[in-house]
Amino acid sequence: MDVLSRILSSLCLRAPLFSIIDLSGDVSIRTPGVTGVTAFHFVSEGECRICEGDREHRLVKGEFGIFPHGPDFRIETGHKVPSVSFLDLKAEQGQPSWSARQGPETPVVIRVGQAPFTTQLLTGMFILDTAEAELLTGGAPLSLKFGPGDARLQNWAMACLNLVMLESAQPQPGFIAIAERALQLLLAQTLRDWVLHYQHTGLARGLVDPRIHRVLQAIHEHPARPWTLQELARIAGRSRSSFAVLFTEIMSETPIAYLTRWRMYLAASHLKDSSEPISNIAESLGYGSFFAFSRTFRTYYQMTPGNYRRLAQFAEPPGERGRRVV
Numbered sequence: 001m002d003v004l005s006r007i008l009s010s011l012c013l014r015a016p017l018f019s020i021i022d023l024s025g026d027v028s029i030r031t032p033g034v035t036g037v038t039a040f041h042f043v044s045e046g047e048c049r050i051c052e053g054d055r056e057h058r059l060v061k062g063e064f065g066i067f068p069h070g071p072d073f074r075i076e077t078g079h080k081v082p083s084v085s086f087l088d089l090k091a092e093q094g095q096p097s098w099s100a101r102q103g104p105e106t107p108v109v110i111r112v113g114q115a116p117f118t119t120q121l122l123t124g125m126f127i128l129d130t131a132e133a134e135l136l137t138g139g140a141p142l143s144l145k146f147g148p149g150d151a152r153l154q155n156w157a158m159a160c161l162n163l164v165m166l167e168s169a170q171p172q173p174g175f176i177a178i179a180e181r182a183l184q185l186l187l188a189q190t191l192r193d194w195v196l197h198y199q200h201t202g203l204a205r206g207l208v209d210p211r212i213h214r215v216l217q218a219i220h221e222h223p224a225r226p227w228t229l230q231e232l233a234r235i236a237g238r239s240r241s242s243f244a245v246l247f248t249e250i251m252s253e254t255p256i257a258y259l260t261r262w263r264m265y266l267a268a269s270h271l272k273d274s275s276e277p278i279s280n281i282a283e284s285l286g287y288g289s290f291f292a293f294s295r296t297f298r299t300y301y302q303m304t305p306g307n308y309r310r311l312a313q314f315a316e317p318p319g320e321r322g323r324r325v326v
Contacts, residue, residue: 002217003203003207003213003216003217003220004192004195004196004203004207006220008188008191008192017108017124017125017126018107018108018122018124018164018168018179019107019108019109019110019122019123019124019168020107020108020109020110020120020121020122020165020168020169021075021110021111021112021119021120021121021123022109022110022111022112022113022117022119022120023046023048023075023077023111023112023113023117023118023119023120023121024112024113024114024115024116024117024118024119025077025078025113025114025118026077026078026079026081027075027076027077027078027081027084027112027113028074028075028076028077028078028081028082028083028084029074029075029076029083029084029085029086029089029110029112030073030074030083030084030085030086031073031074031075031086037125037126038066038067038068038125038126039066039067039068039073039123039124039125040064040065040066040067040123040124040125040126040183041059041064041065041067041075041121041122041123042063042064042121042122042123042161042164042165043059043060043061043062043063043064043119043120043121044061044062044120044121044122044165045061045117045118045119045120045121046060046061046077046117046118046119046120047059047060047061047077047119048075048076048077048119048121049075049076049077050065050067050073050074050075051073051074051075051076052067052068052073052074056076057143057145059121059145060147062147062148063145063146063147063148064145064146064147064157064161065143065144065145065146066143066144066145066187066190067143067144068143075121075123077118077119084112086110089110089112090108090110093109093110093111095108095109095110096108105175105176106171106175106176107167107168107171107175107179109168122161122164122165122168124183126183126187144190144193144194146190157186157189160182160183160185160186161182161186163178163182164178164179164182164183167179195207196208202250202251202252203216203251205250205251206250206251209250211236211237211238211243211246212236212246212247212250212251214235214236215232215235215236215247215255216258218232218235219232219255219258219259219262220262223259223262223263223266223285223286224283224284224285224286225286226286227255227256227259229243229244229255229256232247232255243255260296261300263285263286263287263296264296264297264300264301266285267281267282267285267293267297267305268297268301268308268312270284271305271308271309271312272308272309272312278290278293278294278305278306278309281293281305282294282305293305
């Protein structure tokens with residue numbers, strides 16, 4: 001499996017929220033800002049603006065966008081109109097709640113204004129595991145917009161969006177399973193497109209440079225191997241010193257730093273998804289000493305591996321504990 005496929009196949013969406021929003025007239029809906037949440041929007045009728053502070057993204061019928069969800073996030077169809085709270089609208093209209101741990105079993109349906117409604121959009125939020133997101137984006141915010149005439153938005157992608165729209169309009173048992181899988185597929189394609197065509201540093205550049213790609217492939221396939229800079233340089237076909245410079249220039253970190261980050265990502269995944277003893281996980285990732293593994297893990301996640309496992313398996317994911325979002 002190639003490097004990007006390996007990362008995309010392990011993506012884990014948590015607690016997606018799906019909303020159908022019908023609007024007429026000049027409207028501004030303010031949604032609560034939540035760290036680590038990404039918003040997606042698909043306009044099926046009319047047009048709107050997605051605003052974040054002073055930045056705005058105009059979406060018209062058939063356009064789809066994914067944007068980071070910051071502290072001042074609004075959906076607008078008018079200019080300089082008072083904002084109404086999404087939370088208040090949801091409560092007034094008797095819609096289900098959503099938390100960082102569990103998404104609702106049915107979509108949220110919000111209507112503002114009088115029928116006939118001139119704008120309709122499928123909108124929602126999801127939480128993407130921080131470690132997975134950073135592997136792909138290098139910490140840069142994910143912001144993408146596609147239109148119906150955009151070759152990158154293939155027919156199957158539109159089919160995913162239309163499927164979620166149809167399921168959201170008339171939800172039946174099994175809705176959340178269908179909607180989550182459609183979103184998972186759409187997100188994987190969107191992230192792949194973003195990495196390959198929008199990113200100009202980090203993983204994106206490494207994937208298109210054959211020398212670095214070979215090194216990444218080796219690291220991802222054999223993370224437990226006691227790699228040395230000399231061995232990795234040999235795979236790249238460069239001298240030790242020139243390889244170190246090339247890798248750092250393209251990936252914005254040293255080869256050993258990337259190896260360690262990949263190992264810690266795998267460790268976190270094992271801790272969340274298995275009951276395997278921590279000492280075995282450490283050994284499987286090339287750490288002969290449990291204490292060296294634990295010290296490195298704490299550097300990346302600010303907690304011990306044992307605490308991370310307890311939080312991930314028996315409570316909210318790290319950083320999300322007890323938080324209700326909308």
